[in-house]
Amino acid sequence: MSIPAGLYVHVPFCAVKCPYCDFYSNPYRRERAEAYAARVAENIAAYPAELSVDTVYFGGGTPSILPPPLLGQMLHAARRRFSL
Numbered sequence: 001m002s003i004p005a006g007l008y009v010h011v012p013f014c015a016v017k018c019p020y021c022d023f024y025s026n027p028y029r030r031e032r033a034e035a036y037a038a039r040v041a042e043n044i045a046a047y048p049a050e051l052s053v054d055t056v057y058f059g060g061g062t063p064s065i066l067p068p069p070l071l072g073q074m075l076h077a078a079r080r081r082f083s084l
Contacts, residue, residue: 002050002051002052003052004052004053004054004055005051005052005053005054006053006054006055006056006057007044007053007055007056007057007078007082008057008059009040009056009057009058009059009060009063010023010024010059010060011036011058011059011060011061011062011063011065011066012024012025012036012060012061013025013026013027013028013032013033013036013061013062013065013066014026014027014028014061014062014065015027015028015062023060023061024060024061025060025061025062026061028062028065033065033067033070034070037066037070037071037073037074038073040074040077041073041074041076041077042077044074044077044078044081045077045081047081047082049081052082052083053078053082053083053084054084055084056075056078056084058071
């Protein structure tokens with residue numbers, strides 16, 4: 001029996017870089033965010049199917065800057081790959 005893992009997705013986009021923040025981030029641009037979400041979905045699909053994941057965390061820059069369809073794309077990839 002395996003212990004479930006948490007999946008962390010770093011969202012490297014911010015509207016403005018806060019002076020105290022040490023996290024990697026870039027200014028939000030729609031095209032870059034779309035490409036990033038597609039790559040995250042591809043990376044998730046490459047995980048071993050037997051890996052057990054019970055939580056998906058979004059963090060980093062400002063995850064809420066992403067449009068809901070992009071967040072949904074990444075969550076849908078996680079649901080296809082893992083039993084959440």
